[in-house]
Amino acid sequence: MKQDMILILDLGSEENPTIAREIRALGVYSEIYPHDISADALAALPGVKGIILNGGPNRVVDGVEIDASPAVYASGYPILCVDHKGEPGWPKEDAARRDTLSRFIFDTCKADANWNMENFIADQVELIRRQVGDRKVLLALSGGVDSSVVAALLIRAIGKQLTCVHVNHGLLRKGEPEQVVDVFRNQMDANLIYVDAVDRFLNKLAGVAEPEQKRKIIGAEFIRVFEEEARKLDDMEFLAQGTIYPDIIESGTKTVKAVKSHHNVGGLPDDLQFELVEPLKMLFKDEVRACGTALGLPDTMVYRQPFPGPGLGVRCLGAITRDRLEAVRESDAILREEFSKAGLEGKVWQYFTVVPDFKSVGVRDNARTYEWPVILRAVNTVDAMTAAVEEVPFSLLQRITQRITTEVQGISRVLYDLTPKPTGTIEWE
Numbered sequence: 332m333k334q335d336m337i338l339i340l341d342l343g344s345e346e347n348p349t350i351a352r353e354i355r356a357l358g359v360y361s362e363i364y365p366h367d368i369s370a371d372a373l374a375a376l377p378g379v380k381g382i383i384l385n386g387g388p389n390r391v392v393d394g395v396e397i398d399a400s401p402a403v404y405a406s407g408y409p410i411l412c413v414d415h416k417g418e419p420g421w422p423k424e425d426a427a428r429r430d431t432l433s434r435f436i437f438d439t440c441k442a443d444a445n446w447n448m449e450n451f452i453a454d455q456v457e458l459i460r461r462q463v464g465d466r467k468v469l470l471a472l473s474g475g476v477d478s479s480v481v482a483a484l485l486i487r488a489i490g491k492q493l494t495c496v497h498v499n500h501g502l503l504r505k506g507e508p509e510q511v512v513d514v515f516r517n518q519m520d521a522n523l524i525y526v527d528a529v530d531r532f533l534n535k536l537a538g539v540a541e542p543e544q545k546r547k548i549i550g551a552e553f554i555r556v557f558e559e560e561a562r563k564l565d566d567m568e569f570l571a572q573g574t575i576y577p578d579i580i581e582s583g584t585k586t587v588k589a590v591k592s593h594h595n596v597g598g599l600p601d602d603l604q605f606e607l608v609e610p611l612k613m614l615f616k617d618e619v620r621a622c623g624t625a626l627g628l629p630d631t632m633v634y635r636q637p638f639p640g641p642g643l644g645v646r647c648l649g650a651i652t653r654d655r656l657e658a659v660r661e662s663d664a665i666l667r668e669e670f671s672k673a674g675l676e677g678k679v680w681q682y683f684t685v686v687p688d689f690k691s692v693g694v695r696d697n698a699r700t701y702e703w704p705v706i707l708r709a710v711n712t713v714d715a716m717t718a719a720v721e722e723v724p725f726s727l728l729q730r731i732t733q734r735i736t737t738e739v740q741g742i743s744r745v746l747y748d749l750t751p752k753p754t755g756t757i758e759w760e
């Protein structure tokens with residue numbers, strides 16, 4: 332790596348990722364390391380210009396207040412101690428904090444603002460080529476932001492030494508499998524194996540109504556299909572993964588509480604022995620998107636809203652049936668189209684439709700009907716732990732209702748979910 336770096340040593344502050352993000356926004360690369368980093372590990376890090384020690388509420392571990400190792404204080408690098416007693420020591424206001432950071436980084440550490448996407452991509456291409464040589468890499472390409480950007484980066488670095496496997500489990504949004512094939516096979520000339528596993532998944536899910544059971548079946552079946560495809564291929568020595576920096580941070584260190592364990596393709600059997608390639612593991616989500624854009628991926632792929640792993644499977648409530656699944660897919664496409672036309676795309680954090688497994692009485696062409704309702708959900712959140720409902724204009728709700736009840740087979744009513752999280756979760760299952 333050619334760029335300068337500011338290290339943040341984790342003394343238990345939950346704001347470290349924010350600080351790292353702010354330093355990168357100033358154009359200087361930054362990474363977070365455990366507070367007890369050894370002298371050797373510190374010396375091996377390239378481009379270090381300065382160190383930030385940031386304490387916080389988790390600084391006391393098992394009754395003992397932790398501190399950075401003596402190697403850190405003896406390193407000779409400029410050190411910014413925000414507070415030694417574990418009290419929050421940063422200026423509270425964003426602007427004042429940025430000013431403190433900026434003065435430390437540029438005036439004290441004399442760092443150069445040389446962190447940008449072109450340099451990142453050039454570095455990664457070189458690192459991937461060095462790691463992989465002339466060997467082959469396998470990637471499960473869901474079409475989500477992270478796996479798509481990994482694919483584009485690996486195509487740039489090693490071209491056809493990469494094989495992408497896209498499993499269509501029938502639970503993707505309208506147009507998504509087609510877009511994966513179009514972008515990666517047709518436009519980027521990638522080695523792409525498209526697996527139509529729709530019947531297989533829907534047969535496995537038939538009659539299963541319990542949400543967690545549905546999730547388990549979708550996850551397990553995905554691994555089985557991917558494993559079968561991997562076994563058909565010769566000489567795959569590497570597995571690429573769309574691991575990103577928050578996955579690593581959230582896996583926890585001594586001082587950062589583990590939020591969730593990091594598992595991206597989790598559960599692949601041990602006898603599929605792969606070395607991992609994880610070129611995005613130091614990027615935050617917005618940087619992953621910027622990387623995708625710089626690599627030529629379309630905005631519709633790079634700026635996709637979050638989508639649950641089990642896909643539309645948890646929005647077709649209860650036991651999944653093909654007709655209700657199609658109703659979810661079609662109504663979701665209408666909702667997305669209308670939000671886009673109304674300028675809400677990219678402004679509302681997540682929006683989707685849900686089809687429950689009960690019917691209501693309606694009337695169409697002077698005849699009684701007995702059909703399903705569609706529930707609309709649109710929420711805003713920062714971390715998905717709590718969420719507020721979007722105040723969608725009434726006229727837009729009416730237009731969406733009109734379109735769904737006329738264009739989607741089997742739907743006679745539309746409802747808007749007004750429930751924040753808590754008490755409702757974002758998804759219905």
Ligand code: XMP
Pocket residue numbers: 546637638639640641681715752755756757758759760
């Ligand atoms: P909830 O419904 O728990 O959702 O409020 C919070 C966020 O997580 C997404 N979600 C999932 N993502 N696998 C995933 O990868 C899942 O099983 C899953 N369930 C919910 C949800 O879409 C929302 O963004």
